[in-house]
Amino acid sequence: MAKIGYVYILTNKNRTVLYTGVTSNLIQRLMQHVYESKGFVKRYSVHYLVYFESIHGMMNAIRREKEIKGWTRAKKETLIVENNPEWRFLNEEVLGEDL
Secondary structure, X not given: OOOEEEEEEEEXXXXXXXXXXXXXXXXXXXXXXXXOOOHHHHHOOOOEEEEEEEEEOHHHHHHHHHHHHOOOHHHHHHHHHHHOOOOOOOHHHHHOOOO
């Protein structure tokens, strides 16, 4: 049975930086980004979930992540706005807690 994968986009508080990632466990991965961040995520304080989608099969999710990573910022913003017009931070919705 294929695992569900999640492709997600995080941003910083001012919504000026976008980070695209993939995981098989969205809750665990988001908690890692928020509480155990390193590298890019820590440097730019990219802790706020603004977009995610579930995809059947991790290989499909990885392909989708690579596709989105290849997009321009404008195209990523369009994807976010189509699903989250106010760019709400979705952390509370996913984790059950606000930052």
